[in-house]
Amino acid sequence: MIYILYGIITFSTFAIMEGITWCTHKYIMHGLGWYLHEDHHQPGYNHVFEKNDAFFVVFAIPSILLFYFGIRPELNYLFFIALGILFYGIAYFLVHDVLIHRRFKWFDKTNNRYFRAARKAHKIHHKHLGKEDGECFGMLFFPYKYYKEAK
Template identity: 40%
Template sequence: MTLTLLTFFGTLAAMEGVAWFAHKYIMHGFGWGWHRSHHEPRTGIFEKNDLYAAVFAVLAIILIALGNAGWYPLQWVGAGMTAYGVLYFVAHDGLVHRRWPFKVVPRKGYFKRLYQAHRLHHAVQGREGCVSFGFLYVPTIERLRRQLRALHGGPLRAKGAATGELGAEGGDAADSSAPAKTP
């Protein structure tokens, strides 16, 4: 039981590192062809970027199946991946991008910081010079703004653009309690 819980929660925690790495080096690297759709106005319910969730889901299903076939710890690795996927789906797709029916903009605490950090990630046009590649771990907004200013070399989306992203300083829209516009 203890090994099971350690495997499950260890995988759940480790997935943030895996997601950060995949987001920075795969999605903003050679996998930009799929991920680009996430940085552009969405037309319809789905975007090509959703294929990444499908890939991770297939991997989790395979691990759970292998666990059920006798490679017992793999079942809980797959379950931890699935739990991370659910948290990602609720926090990132639901809260940040409002792809869910509820349209809540957090006004304080961790969820506000999560929301603001992802807005800063989308402040840059294109795949270069972005900040905040994690999905659930969030550095301070001040730190992300400093990183954005230090890294930025390309054009930023104008404040109030179609996706409601931030201006060059990561200012008003991230600090505002008013909802940003998302497709």
């Protein structure tokens, strides 16, 4: 029974991370953190690392701390919150950096409806080069209209 609860905690954390990511993207990355996020919105910016990659470290810190406290003094629910954050980070990396921006050419021939819709939504987000007037701040979940357009 406890394993079902841990699974629910992990899955719920994963889902909640999309909302946290949306808020962080809209209000921090396109707000006070624009200095770190700005290079990500510049066309033709083609470096191995971007200042924007610092946000991966920012999101990793709570996960690392939760993993640490989730095994002390014995395995507890904090570990599974950390696991949900980790799984979201992996999904974010694969969708955002690999499939959308193609920073790594691992799945270059992928052509399914979800990924086409994700690329479209993110392309709409990147049409704004400044921090104002942004839209589509989420990453894994986005408005249904992009699914309809991706047929």
